[in-house]
Amino acid sequence: MRSAEDRYRHGDLDFEAAVREVTGADIDREFFARIVHRLSVKDPAVLALSEHDAALLTESGFVTEPAAATAARVDRDIRMQDLVQGSLSVTAAAARLGVTIARIRQRLAAGTLWAFTSGRRLLPPAQFTAAGAVPHLEKVMPLVAKELHPLTVQALLTQPQPSLTVEGRPVSIVEWLTGSAGTASDIEHVADVITAAACESA
DSSP states (O other), X not given: OOOHHHHHHTTSSOHHHHHHHHHOOOOOHHHHHHHHHHHHOOOHHHHOOOHHHHHHHHHHTOTTOHHHHHHHHHXXXXXXXXXXXXXXXXXXXXXXXXXXXXXXXXXXXXXXXOOEESSSEEEOGGGBOSXXXXXXXXXTGGGSOTTSOHHHHHHHHXXXXXXXXXXXXXXXXXXXXXXXXXXXHHHXXXXXXXXXXXXXXX
């Protein structure tokens, strides 16, 4: 089967359908309208890439390629929409953990759960399992800087970390904590990863 890119180039697939097919995201027309609006804004502060996205472009050799920067912004918007759709509201988080809404708010204030605001307070899904909370996560979440971008926090929790290995295979913080006994040594390893991430983003 021809790729989405090839079919788009030959006019067999429109842009919106191509993006949906490639990303697998359920994107509506209103979302594309917001992307068009963002790309029309000339304010450098709005158009600026995050340090993470800029570093990825630099490593890929696309620093001088305007289309690459635009693609990175669109990709970030799509990932952010996915995160918003997949995150839990305070009410949903309370139901997932079997506690009151007041308890969720207490944990957010204490930093043992992490939330961001997108019209309302949302808790990234990486903090939860199908049945409740990721084991031992409350011991390390207070170390996560409140000013980090939600995508950064989600990636920090879910992407494999070179310093966290199981049978020689790098695993994510979530996977590490899920498979650990929550010992002081286990938690220290995760704390080191979070501290290093905070230093990199400073």
